[in-house]
Structures are given as C-alpha cells and as structure tokens.
Amino acid sequence: MLKKTQGIVLSAIRYKETSIIVKIFTRELGLKSYLVNGVRSQGNKSKTALYQPLTLLDLVVYDKDNGGLQRISEAQLARAHQLIPFDFTRTGLALFITEVISKSIYENYQNESLFDFLHNCIVELDHKEAQLAQFPLVFLLENAIYLGFAPEEALGFLAESRSQPFSPAELTLAENYLSILMQESFSNTVRINKALRQKLLDHLLDFYSQHLDNPGNWKSLAILRQINE
Incomplete structure (x- = not known):
C-alpha cells in the first residue's frame, strides 16, 4: 500500500x-x-x-x-538545509543528534510528537541565530521529555545519576543553568564557563545511558569536544 x-x-x-x-x-x-x-x-x-x-x-x-x-x-x-552541510559546528551537532536518536528508538517505533520536536530542532540548527554552545544540552533535556524519562525539574537530571561530578558550588550553578534552559529552550542566551558546560554534557549523556538499552560509547562526543575547543 x-x-x-x-x-x-x-x-x-x-x-x-x-x-x-x-x-x-x-x-x-x-x-x-x-x-x-x-x-x-x-x-x-x-x-x-x-x-x-x-x-x-x-x-x-x-x-x-x-x-x-x-x-x-x-x-x-x-x-533544503542552508547552513548545516557547510558549517563544521552545525555538521558536528547534526551527527550528535543523529547518534542520540539512533540509540534511542528502534525499528517501527512511532512517535509523532518526537518527530515534530526533531523536525523543529533541525530547522533551529539551520538558523543563523541558533545558540550553538547550548544546543546539545537543550536538545538532550527536551528530547528526554518525548522519550518519556525526563524529570520534571532540573535537579532531577542532576540527582538521578550513577556519578556526581559536581562540587556543591557547581551543583547550584548547574541546577540554575539547566532550569533556565528548560524554561527558555533554544531561545536562551544564558552563558556559563566551558568546563562546566562540558561536565553537564557528559553528565546528561551518562543520564541517557542509564535509560537506554545498550547505548555503548558516544562516538560523536569527540566531535563535540573539538567544536568546544
């Protein structure tokens, strides 16, 4: 048919x-x-x-x-993408999104809300004004909602983990930062230092690994680190 x-x-x-x-x-x-x-x-x-x-x-x-x-x-x-194929940072982020989704869904898995979210993410990534530094964090936070394992508050993302890499001072900064990202989505303009942002990315990927079946190593993470250098 x-x-x-x-x-x-x-x-x-x-x-x-x-x-x-x-x-x-x-x-x-x-x-x-x-x-x-x-x-x-x-x-x-x-x-x-x-x-x-x-x-x-x-x-x-x-x-x-x-x-x-x-x-x-x-x-x-x-x-037709205007920027993603021609910009190294956007191309790297596209590979990251692809890897996360490929490890999160299975053959015949159907979720129209997730599809619409991903479609909007891709369009956003292709915009000149996209906030690229925060993009992978916002993506992971919101994608977890559509996959069904996102905590309701920022602290839940930080507390539900096998490891706790943050100092008390960092934990407060991280919680406040994630709260803003959860409220403002891709339109946010908040900034934190690169080291803490990288810790958060590693932490969220560890969070994902606990909820996915056999996620394995995150191959695109090396590309993201290179982008953030």
Whole structure:
C-alpha cells in the first residue's frame, strides 16, 4: 500500500554495487529501513544527497505489514538545509543528534510528537541565530521529555545519576543553568564557563545511558569536544 509521510534520514549504508539501505524516522509510520536501488549508479549519484543524515524528506512509500526492508516510491526534499552541510559546528551537532536518536528508538517505533520536536530542532540548527554552545544540552533535556524519562525539574537530571561530578558550588550553578534552559529552550542566551558546560554534557549523556538499552560509547562526543575547543 502506498502512503505519504514526512521523514528524517538517520543513516544510510551501501548495499551491493549501486544501492543503499537507509534508515528514516517517518512521522506516521515510525522508524523504517528502506532499500533504495540504483542510487549510487553513474547517472543517479546526485540522489545520494537526499539520504544524508538529518535530511528532511517528503515521501511516498510502500508500507508492508510483514516488516523488513521497505521501498520508496517518491522522495523529495521537504526543506533544503542552508547552513548545516557547510558549517563544521552545525555538521558536528547534526551527527550528535543523529547518534542520540539512533540509540534511542528502534525499528517501527512511532512517535509523532518526537518527530515534530526533531523536525523543529533541525530547522533551529539551520538558523543563523541558533545558540550553538547550548544546543546539545537543550536538545538532550527536551528530547528526554518525548522519550518519556525526563524529570520534571532540573535537579532531577542532576540527582538521578550513577556519578556526581559536581562540587556543591557547581551543583547550584548547574541546577540554575539547566532550569533556565528548560524554561527558555533554544531561545536562551544564558552563558556559563566551558568546563562546566562540558561536565553537564557528559553528565546528561551518562543520564541517557542509564535509560537506554545498550547505548555503548558516544562516538560523536569527540566531535563535540573539538567544536568546544
């Protein structure tokens, strides 16, 4: 059956000589794996741009009840990124978002509210005025809400952890800072020192690891550290 849906590309791997298998988080159908034939052939290489991480797509897909690999009938850009592919910081943040989502959801997982949040995050990241230093922290705080394991208050993010890396003075600063981020979201302009911001990022990723099945190492963390140098 053919169905229309919006999609966010998470990953693509090569399959045989000219094809790819692409994972797309769709709004109406959830996370699906699609086989795209011939996309890497000599005359179709420009189509690979459609399947870069965090590309926003309008799709017409074949939806089979028996699961497994699906197929795409039509795919076109829903919104062309203006900055993400050409800015090292934004590209690194895009890889980070992709990794977090890929480790947080599973095949056929469907959550329209999460999809809408991710769509808005991607659009925000592509804006020139985006607050990039705070972006990964805001993303982790709000993403946890849609995944269903976010505490109601900032202190909950700090208290629910296997480790407590903050001094008493840092803990107060961290709680106040997270409270502002939770209230003002991506529009915030608050600043803290880089060392404490990095501690918070490590802490929140540890918090995520406690709530996810087999999260493994966070490969994009090294890229974020390089961005914050």
